Amino acid sequence: MFDDRSPIYQQIADQIKEDVVSGVLREDEQVMSTNQYASFYRINPATAAKGFQLLTDEGILYKKRGIGMFVSAEARQTLLAQRRERFFEEVVDRMLAEAAKIGVPIEEIIGRIEQAKGREDV
Amino acid sequence: MTLGIEVNGLRLDYGKFAALRDVSFKLQGGKIYGLLGRNGSGKTSLLSILASFRKHTGGSVAIGGEAPFENARIVEQVCFIQESGHMTDGVKVRDALKLAASCWPNWDDDYADKLIRLFNLPVKKRVMALSRGMKSALGVTLGLASRAPVTIFDEAYLGMDAPSRYAFYEELLNDYMENPRTFILSTHLIEEVGSLFEEVLVLDEGKLLFHEETEALRSRGAAITGPAEAVDRIAEGLTVLGEQKLGRTKSVTVFGALTEEKRKAAQSEGLEFGPVSLQDLFVHLTKKRGDKQ
Numbered sequence: 001m002f003d004d005r006s007p008i009y010q011q012i013a014d015q016i017k018e019d020v021v022s023g024v025l026r027e028d029e030q031v032m033s034t035n036q037y038a039s040f041y042r043i044n045p046a047t048a049a050k051g052f053q054l055l056t057d058e059g060i061l062y063k064k065r066g067i068g069m070f071v072s073a074e075a076r077q078t079l080l081a082q083r084r085e086r087f088f089e090e091v092v093d094r095m096l097a098e099a100a101k102i103g104v105p106i107e108e109i110i111g112r113i114e115q116a117k118g119r120e121d122v
Numbered sequence: 123m124t125l126g127i128e129v130n131g132l133r134l135d136y137g138k139f140a141a142l143r144d145v146s147f148k149l150q151g152g153k154i155y156g157l158l159g160r161n162g163s164g165k166t167s168l169l170s171i172l173a174s175f176r177k178h179t180g181g182s183v184a185i186g187g188e189a190p191f192e193n194a195r196i197v198e199q200v201c202f203i204q205e206s207g208h209m210t211d212g213v214k215v216r217d218a219l220k221l222a223a224s225c226w227p228n229w230d231d232d233y234a235d236k237l238i239r240l241f242n243l244p245v246k247k248r249v250m251a252l253s254r255g256m257k258s259a260l261g262v263t264l265g266l267a268s269r270a271p272v273t274i275f276d277e278a279y280l281g282m283d284a285p286s287r288y289a290f291y292e293e294l295l296n297d298y299m300e301n302p303r304t305f306i307l308s309t310h311l312i313e314e315v316g317s318l319f320e321e322v323l324v325l326d327e328g329k330l331l332f333h334e335e336t337e338a339l340r341s342r343g344a345a346i347t348g349p350a351e352a353v354d355r356i357a358e359g360l361t362v363l364g365e366q367k368l369g370r371t372k373s374v375t376v377f378g379a380l381t382e383e384k385r386k387a388a389q390s391e392g393l394e395f396g397p398v399s400l401q402d403l404f405v406h407l408t409k410k411r412g413d414k415q
Contacts, residue, residue: 006397007337008317035299042291043317044154045299047337 008043012051017060020071021079031061031069124151124304125186125199125271127172133180134167134328141167143328145181149306149321151272154298156319156336157308160408163325165308166204169276172306173202185272198227201270203261205277215252215260216245219267226268233297234267240289254281262290266297274306291315312401322400326408336400343398343406344380347373352391356384363406375406 006014019025034052038045052069055061060075072078099109127149134142142164149155159165170176171183174190174197183190190196213221219238223229238245241259244252252260261278279287295318298305309315316322322339324331332339343363346353350372360376367373375398388395398406 007341009337038299039292039296041317042288042295044295044320044336046153046320047317050337 008041009047009051009054012037012041012048013054016051016055017079020060020075021083023076025071027071027073027075029071030067031071033068124302125196126151127272127304128184128187129172129181130183131181132168132171132178132183134164134171134176135179141328142171142178145325145328145330147323147330147333149304151304152302153320154294154305154307154318156312156315156322157306157325158312158322158404159308159325162327163408164328165325166276167328168325169202169274169306169308172272173200173274175202198225199270200272200274201226201265201268202274203265203276203278205258205280212248212250214246214248215243218249218260218264219245222264222268226270228269228271230267230269233269234263237263237266237293240293241286255283255286258282259286259290262293266293269301269303272304272306276308277310278307279309279311287311287314291318294318312404313399316400324404324407331407340397340400340403342379343375343377343403345373345375345396345398345402346388346393347371347396348388348391348393352388352393356388356391356393360384363403364409375402377403377407 016025016031025031031052032040034045034048037043037048037051041048052061056063056069059072059078061069062072063069095109096106099106127147129148130146132142132145133140145164145168157165157169167176171178172185172190174192177191185196185200188196190200219234223231223234237243241256241263243256243259243263249257249260258279258281262275262282265273265275265278279290282290291314294305294307307315307319316336319336321334322336323333346356348371350367350370353372353374357374357376360380361378363375363377365372365374385395
């Protein structure tokens with residue numbers, strides 16, 4: 001279920017973020033409880049709670065006392081801004097490095113992008 | 123109710139052999155603890171002392187602030203399920219359950235019934251006629267249904283097949299969330315149960331090597347892979363637990379806080395960074411000189 005590449009609580013936080021970005025989780029919607037997460041992934045509830053804590057610290061989730069955790073109003077915008085910031089570094093730069101490594105000329109990449117743009121314009 | 127456990131300078135001698143040496147730790151209680159250690163590291167000895175099955179030679183043990191040995195008030199709060207099973211073999215499963223129900227004040231009959239169905243326990247059979255796996259399933263049932271504030275499973279899963287073990291983990295976790303209490307599990311199947319532990323204790327040759335939050339312990343290990351010279355540069359000054367070479371590629375497992383600088387330097391050199399699983403960390407940390415090739 002989880003890979004071994006990062007701590008489980010980090011992966012839980014990432015999954016919730018992904019759900020917020022993709023719109024599966026809407027703003028002011030309640031997220032599953034730590035116990036539900038723990039039971040679903042068969043992990044200690046304290047580990048799940050750590051993932052939630054991470055998200056509250058980042059302002060993605062907020063807590064309603066006695067009810068549970070909810071998605072913040074500005075969560076999606078915050079996450080989209082973060083993802084856009086990282087896009088060129090993590091996606092474009094990496095793609096260019098890979099292209100250079102295997103000998104794909106930049107012109108070809110640009111051509112491909114123009115093609116895609118052409119399709120979108122139609 | 124949660125009972126804290128405090129162990130100070132604990133020692134246990136079997137004749138001239140010291141099974142436990144100067145073991146000290148404090149468990150706040152109300153958590154799931156993992157007790158890890160190689161064969162003969164002292165796990166069963168430690169658990170037997172906590173369960174008042176054995177008297178220690180030196181140091182002190184307190185459960186809920188009281189010494190547990192021959193202390194009826196504490197003894198009925200601690201349920202110890204051993205791998206070997208300590209039930210009278212001649213009795214029927216049904217009688218073993220009845221006996222347990224009379225021993226544990228928090229015993230839950232309905233929950234026991236649910237577990238009996240879950241594990242398909244033949245209640246009319248004699249305990250001695252059960253397979254190894256069924257004996258373990260009975261142990262697991264007794265331990266969970268006891269609802270004892272401190273429940274200890276010492277490799278309780280032996281002989282259970284994978285589906286039964288996973289059913290056990292699931293029950294343990296769900297019942298823990300519904301009825302919070304202290305669980306201590308000793309195990310060799312770290313990969314299977316590691317994610318259930320909030321804290322882990324690692325025993326090695328009768329000494330306590332670590333007592334830490336599982337995630338904290340895990341985050342202290344890292345595997346660095348890449349060209350040998352670059353890996354060696356990064357690993358300099360770090361505790362190297364193990365290394366492997368494949369041609370010019372080298373992979374080292376390091377232990378200890380990795381500075382952000384080192385991490386950045388490693389990444390800019392194109393080295394691959396990976397966390398180390400609890401199991402791998404355990405293997406590296408408890409490896410003896412004689413085991414190394």
